[in-house]
Amino acid sequence: MSINTEMAVRVAAITQVAAAVKTFRLERIDGAPLSVFSGGSHIVVSMNDGEQLRRNPYSLMSSPDDTSAYEISVLRVANSRGGSAFLHDRLEVGDHLTISQPVNLFPVDHRGRKHILFAGGIGITPFLAMMEQFTRDNVAFELHYAMRSRTHGAFWQQLLERYGPRRIKIYFDDEKSLIPVETIVDNQPLGTHLYVCGPSGMIDGVLLTALEAGWPKENLHAERFLAPPAGLPFQVMLEQSAMAITVGEHQSILEAVEAAGCEAPYMCRGGACGQCETAVLSSDGELEHNDVYLSEAEKAEGKKIMICVSRFKGQQLVLQL
Amino acid sequence: MTITFRQETFRDDFTFRNSPDNIRRFPFPFDHDAYMYAVNMEPHVRGAPNSVFENLIDVDEHYVAEMQDRALVLKEDPLRCQALPHMMAAQWDTLELIMEHQAADYPEHFSLTKDGDLWHWINRPLGIDDSFTFGDASTLPYPPMEYITRQAQGDFCIVDQRDGNLWMDAGMVTTQADWSLDFDIGMNFMEWHGPVPLAHQIGVFDRALKFLLNLQQGKPTRRLNWTMTVNPRLDTSPENYHKWGPDRLTVTPENVGRKMHLRVELQSLWRLPRSNAILFVIRCYLISLDELVTVPKWARRLPRVLSSLPPEIVDYKGLTRNRPIMIDWLNAYDDGAPTSPGIYPD
Numbered sequence: 001m002s003i004n005t006e007m008a009v010r011v012a013a014i015t016q017v018a019a020a021v022k023t024f025r026l027e028r029i030d031g032a033p034l035s036v037f038s039g040g041s042h043i044v045v046s047m048n049d050g051e052q053l054r055r056n057p058y059s060l061m062s063s064p065d066d067t068s069a070y071e072i073s074v075l076r077v078a079n080s081r082g083g084s085a086f087l088h089d090r091l092e093v094g095d096h097l098t099i100s101q102p103v104n105l106f107p108v109d110h111r112g113r114k115h116i117l118f119a120g121g122i123g124i125t126p127f128l129a130m131m132e133q134f135t136r137d138n139v140a141f142e143l144h145y146a147m148r149s150r151t152h153g154a155f156w157q158q159l160l161e162r163y164g165p166r167r168i169k170i171y172f173d174d175e176k177s178l179i180p181v182e183t184i185v186d187n188q189p190l191g192t193h194l195y196v197c198g199p200s201g202m203i204d205g206v207l208l209t210a211l212e213a214g215w216p217k218e219n220l221h222a223e224r225f226l227a228p229p230a231g232l233p234f235q236v237m238l239e240q241s242a243m244a245i246t247v248g249e250h251q252s253i254l255e256a257v258e259a260a261g262c263e264a265p266y267m268c269r270g271g272a273c274g275q276c277e278t279a280v281l282s283s284d285g286e287l288e289h290n291d292v293y294l295s296e297a298e299k300a301e302g303k304k305i306m307i308c309v310s311r312f313k314g315q316q317l318v319l320q321l
Numbered sequence: 322m323t324i325t326f327r328q329e330t331f332r333d334d335f336t337f338r339n340s341p342d343n344i345r346r347f348p349f350p351f352d353h354d355a356y357m358y359a360v361n362m363e364p365h366v367r368g369a370p371n372s373v374f375e376n377l378i379d380v381d382e383h384y385v386a387e388m389q390d391r392a393l394v395l396k397e398d399p400l401r402c403q404a405l406p407h408m409m410a411a412q413w414d415t416l417e418l419i420m421e422h423q424a425a426d427y428p429e430h431f432s433l434t435k436d437g438d439l440w441h442w443i444n445r446p447l448g449i450d451d452s453f454t455f456g457d458a459s460t461l462p463y464p465p466m467e468y469i470t471r472q473a474q475g476d477f478c479i480v481d482q483r484d485g486n487l488w489m490d491a492g493m494v495t496t497q498a499d500w501s502l503d504f505d506i507g508m509n510f511m512e513w514h515g516p517v518p519l520a521h522q523i524g525v526f527d528r529a530l531k532f533l534l535n536l537q538q539g540k541p542t543r544r545l546n547w548t549m550t551v552n553p554r555l556d557t558s559p560e561n562y563h564k565w566g567p568d569r570l571t572v573t574p575e576n577v578g579r580k581m582h583l584r585v586e587l588q589s590l591w592r593l594p595r596s597n598a599i600l601f602v603i604r605c606y607l608i609s610l611d612e613l614v615t616v617p618k619w620a621r622r623l624p625r626v627l628s629s630l631p632p633e634i635v636d637y638k639g640l641t642r643n644r645p646i647m648i649d650w651l652n653a654y655d656d657g658a659p660t661s662p663g664i665y666p667d
Contacts, residue, residue, distance in 0.1 A: 218483075
């Protein structure tokens with residue numbers, strides 16, 4: 001039995017906050033209060049883009065206690081799969097969208113006595129909500145926020161005003177200022193937790209530096225915005241539905257299944273939570289695992305696939321769906 | 322719906338009884354004539370009217386008496402209610418959840434009004450009328466979890482989610498089936514389930530943990546668990562084993578109908594919004610065999626379940642000594658006719 005907890009919202013405001021970043025304010029159409037949430041949460045936004053139904057996850061940046069509206073900020077990506085292009089170029093104030101309940105795959109560790117946040121570009125969004133939460137709970141934090149340039153970076157002026165220059169440190173690529181990660185992770189008090197959100201390379205670099213400095217991995221937290229990668233189209237046979245579908249170049253298996261009118265379980269749509277795990281009944285080619293959920297052994301065994309992000313190269317893939 | 326609350330005891334003279342209407346409400350846990358551990362979770366949504374599933378937080382005729390028993394347990398042993406320091410946001414989440422459900426579903430008995438952060442809570446059955454500031458523990462007479470769980474039936478565990486696991490970091494546990502919060506507090510999911518036989522080997526806990534890690538806001542889940550208890554005693558804790566353990570030796574074929582109780586836990590699990598923790602509610606229901614056999618389907622099914630239990634489960638649930646006496650007595654009510662599938666009376 002599938003219970004629908006999605007909500008219909010209207011776009012109450014759209015604000016250009018930086019060169020390629022817009023903030024979208026979403027309010028429930030029925031006027032009921034939105035649920036409070038925990039900092040680091042995201043929502044999955046369903047958008048009707050012409051014929052295509054898109055579902056993308058976006059971090060909630062608004063205050064976790066604000067039940068009047070949710071705010072998300074989206075970077076207009078040049079080679080967008082379509083989500084950011086739709087939101088930036090076609091969506092208007094007053095339009096309707098459907099959103100999921102908040103889901104948190106990037107939560108704060110409540111035991112932390114101090115929290116150090118590393119943000120790269122649009123990776124700032126989950127930290128905006130987290131910092132509201134830290135302030136409410138009177139918990140120590142500091143933010144290190146790297147941006148391309150002063151015009152491309154969003155919110156840095158407001159953050160400096162709200163939280164002050166001792167807690168907010170800003171860095172601009174085009175001014176050659178870089179986050180001194182090694183210095184920061186050295187000598188932090190026991191019980192400090194570290195969080196990083198931004199481009200994949202930045203995340204890898206920060207985590208590696210912290211591990212090499214002796215941080216336990218339990219104190220390191222990262223959120224990667226994994227978009228389903230593109231690839232050559234391929235055929236999939238859905239055994240239980242007795243249906244053959246084609247997965248397009250810029251389409252995930254999950255999206256192709258949904259477009260064919262089938263329902264498949266999902267949650268994060270970013271390869272992290274495990275909800276969309278599907279059994280591979282047979283495959284005469286190569287599974288391309290793009291998720292961060294299955295173990296190396298499970299990936300090698302080839303009996304499971306995370307259909308929200310992973311792909312296939314070969315003649316036919318048969319799934320238990 | 323106005324409830325008439327019973328005056329009864331769960332210790333000493335054991336005057337606890339179910340009213341006839343309440344017997345048919347009982348969450349009989351067996352949907353067929355055998356039992357094995359399973360990940361038997363289902364969405365926690367409103368169920369059949371006049372069943373314990375009608376409301377998501379169930380208040381029944383035993384409410385006042387249970388809260389009195391809880392207060393006695395806590396007076397004797399304050400360690401039944403503990404919260405690790407990092408769980409305060411989860412405590413407030415829990416207070417909000419219970420207050421909102423009880424006020425919405427039992428408006429004759431509970432009222433909740435909010436003016437921003439200024440909340441006003443009235444609990445008529447317990448004679449409580451308190452105004453407080455949500456988020457400010459100094460405005461309540463007890464810390465938030467203790468405050469509200471002294472006014473809610475069942476045990477409550479708040480479980481922190483981190484490092485790909487769940488951690489028992491707070492709880493109010495006074496109606497437990499032989500486990501200790503003081504011993505378990507701070508343990509993770511696999512650790513606190515350590516003693517359960519068979520289930521680990523068949524992968525029940527691996528699957529349950531994965532499922533619970535993905536539990537979502539707005540989609541609580543539930544399952545039923547069961548054991549048998551001699552006398553309608555709620556506090557069957559390890560801490561008080563010296564008080565209730567020997568009761569097992571007092572069961573005879575003459576008194577088993579009156580003394581032996583089926584004890585069912587309606588467990589519900591809720592994703593908490595501010596803390597991202599999980600609230601684990603363990604709502605305990607008791608029914609004597611005398612009361613149970615007034616429902617013919619249950620009278621037939623229970624001896625069949627008891628006879629076919631794996632020995633490890635018999636042992637773990639403490640049934641070894643008295644199972645033969647129970648089965649003998651119950652068999653009088655089993656005419657061998659088929660029982661219908663499902664848990665509800667015919």
